[in-house]
Amino acid sequence: MDTQKLIEVLAREVLKEIAKRENENLSENNEIISKKSIIVAFLGNDEILKDELKKETSFVENVKLDSTWEAIGQCENKKILVVSTLGINELIELSQGRKSIITEFLFNDGKIVIVEEGLEYKKYTKPAALINLYDEYVKKVQEFGIKVVKRTEVKNIFNAKEKVYLKGLITERRLRDSGLRNQMIVVDGKGKITSLAMDYIKENSIELCYERGK
Secondary structure (H helix, E strand, O other): OOOHHHHHHHHHHHHHHHHHHHHHHHHHHHHHHHHHHHHEEOOOHHHHHHHHOOOOOOOOEOOOOOHHHHHHOOOOEEEEEEOOOOHHHHHHHHOOOOOOOOHHHHOOOEEEEEEEHEEEEOOOOHHHHHHHHHHHHHHHHOOOEEEEOOOHHHHHHHOOEEEEEEEEEEHHHHHHHHHOOOOOEEOOOOEEEOHHHHHHHHHHOOEEEEOOOO
């Protein structure tokens, strides 16, 4: 291979590597923007978990059960309430629908996550009949749409990709105009995706799924 051809080959490889790194940086920046667009309100005394979540997203601390929805801020950002500790009486009152900042989140389409290890009654193993009763209270609050997760799983709420449902012909222009990046696209079983749209999906960290039974 002569010198000129070698230079051309090396130049192409360098350009490929630059483009690859730019796409990786764009993906990382989009993820950061996506996480920062979430506001987390934190209720409870798990200071270690609080410090971990502060690194992930915009944060509101010093939230109490009697805090108001207005105190969380009236912006359009998605809001998540993380309850790191919940006493037995507080669990019973929540299962009965007593008004609190938790029910305020429910009324305003906010997302609520309770840390399972932070439930006070989890410290006890007997009497079995009483523990079973408290378990029923937990099931009741889950029926409200509240998630109860392990402490190690709390950070996963920021990594879950937002689902966008699409039908018909999906083109690169359609995806670009919608500003879709770092999300999950759920395509109708009869939907068609162009080759350029597939390239856009790969370049922008988009997860692709098809609806079943269509």
